[in-house]
Amino acid sequence: MTSERSAEERATQLEVARKIALDQLATRARSEQELRTVMKRRNVPADIADELIDRFREVGLIDDAAFAQALATTRSEFGLRGRSRIRQELQSKGIDREIADDVLAQLSPEDEREAALTLARRRVRSLTGLERQVARRRLAGVLARRGFSGGIVNAVLEEVLGADWDDESVEFSTGEQ
Template structure:
């Protein structure tokens, strides 16, 4: 008698497909959980030894953006208004200067034009007043003549017509007086040079200040004579 004669036959005996199913279920129950496989980077194998799972991707999924830390884009008009107010704090500016500043900050042209027009309407930008103030400080303070002042106003972005109206307010007598003061101050440093050299330097200085040759030679001649030095001959004399 066989040792196995008293052992009951399994339920799947005689049916190969049932046997395979029973073996597969036992094998599956003994394997680790799917989450453990993912963490360990392993893969399951089928009954035939083939890999049936995928190796987890090494590319991590980025976390969602935190909406609380997101900053909305600034309004271009608000940015431009702040730039203008900062520029006008403490000193006046011309429209041309402010427009160049906005362009440098990449403010859209339509926004810049709208704000500059508004600032002019309320008096925060006034090129006419700026021109008069500029002349009032540079003409007596630096002794600049009309031509030099016109060049400075043009560099400031002042319209030529606006500048001309402001320059016409300069009294010719004040302009000549400013030239004489410049010559007297410079002449004190030219005591050791001859009259011809002194004349050349003085006329050149006045030319750089914007004075015409006629006024320059006239003022230099008078001031040299007042200092008991020989004055120059005016051009064409």
């Protein structure tokens, strides 16, 4: 009787875990670690979570490489983030370092530069009238916090702010006409 009961209990636990995982995946794609964390928080036994995640991986509901690729593309194109910020996010979601390296290697340096340029052009409007050094420092900070490299930050600052500043304050050209 106890083996029947434990089999029944296990089936119930597996069904509850499946519902938790599918509810999570219904809102957005998730990494394996994210699903494990949610299931642990919801008191799903580790062996049940392992079994379910293995099944989901087999049928393609969980694919960390595809998840990482989609996240990197989205963050670069729409979130206007640089490689280091995307790497941090991938790491926080439990993506393996090799997968993250492969995904980030596929990001075009030109696309990253364009993302930084778009962000800088949006932000530069709020800096008009500031002293030259203050405007440059603030814009550089915004770009650096978004994960853009020093080389990209400098190139974008030069393009957006230009060298034709008067000593007191800055009038910027956004490059748009």
